[in-house]
Amino acid sequence: MKIKKFQGKSFKEVLEIVKNEMGPDAVILSTSSKKEPFSNNSYVEVTAAIDDSEAFYQDSLNSRLTTGVDHEVFKEIERLKIEVSLLRESITKLFPCLNDISKRGLYNFLIKNNVEPYLALMLIERANDMNELRTAIEKDLKICQNNFDEEKGFVFYGLPGVGKTTTIYKIGKILRTNNQKIMLLSLDSRISSVAYIKELALKLKCEAKFVKDSKELYKVMHKEIDRKKILIDTAGDANISIARQLKNLLKDMPVKKCLVMDASMSLGSSIRVLTTMDTASVDCISFSKIDLAQTYGNLYNLSVLSGKPVSFITSGAYEHPEARVFPPETITNLVIGGASEN
DSSP: OOOEEESSSHHHHHHHHHHHHTTTTTHHHHHEEEEEEOOOEEEEEEEEOOOHHHHHHHHHHHHHHOOOHHHHHHHHHHHHHHHHHHHHHHHHHHHHHGGSSSHHHHHHHHHHHHHHHHHHHHHHTSSSSHHHHHHHHHHOBBOOOOGGGSEEEEEEETTTTSSSSHEEEEHHHHHHHHHOOOEEEEEOOHHHHHHHHHHHHHHHHEEEEOOHHHHHHHHHHHHTTTTTTTEEEEOOOOOOOOHHHHHHHHHHHEEEEEEEEEESSSSSHHEEEEHHGGGOSSEEEEEEOOOGOOOOOHHHHHHHHHHEEEEEEEEETTTTTTTTTEEETHHHHHHTTTOOOO
16 A cells, blocks of 8 residues: 655645546545645645555455446545545635634534534634633623513513423512512413413412403503513414514513523524514513523524524523523523533
């Protein structure tokens, strides 16, 4: 087996040198982009190999050609190797930062954490290490000006099952612990939802009302908004159409219109929510079920792509001892891998 390294300005150029010297049957073992130590000029280095035993080569070739399938597979592998090398060269030209080993490490770290590739590239353009990466993420995140317990109330939107009602309980529990008066309102008339809200009201020792339509909702809110914190539950549907229906009604009401997003959902499913619903009817977003998420890159992805500030994030099932509400700044810690404190 003859192994040799070849160098040139581009992969295409080096490939021609390899073919001329070793022939068309040479196998590419590796490729890499490097810089000359003194001139700092970039060049491509390719390691190629070929068996210099004619008998072995002939036997190997014959064995590959015994079936058309084996030969075609071998040709396809070689073609893919060349395409991957060309793609790698193109990417490093488009994004020179990937030539830097430390930045490449940061990029791989972000990709493993499910940060979208183009967002990851934008981050590493501004970061050389983990501390700078933390700063870059913090600058990108939009955070609500007020803490959730400083707001006069929330109306929660979201797909069925994302945890809107459970979020109401977690927020309500903290408000009651701080001796604040609260009221639960629900536009969801399903029997299961009515029973759930009544149970929450008993546990939180607060009043709960079930309103038939938007007009009744407005009347109750107008009457109670200056006396109690109001937490409003809505029925979920695929298009979250209730947000559009309440848009004009709630525009002058001092409550936050919050889209609850499941942190364990795929990015594709979450993006479909944002593109389907009327996001102009939403003031902020929150994330539920972070304890079920495998990675936390999507929290950053959706915070950036939604264009909406984050109010809070929650973890834990209803009445679970580990159920908690975290400030939005926790997202940076989760993506980087630090600890989070309530």
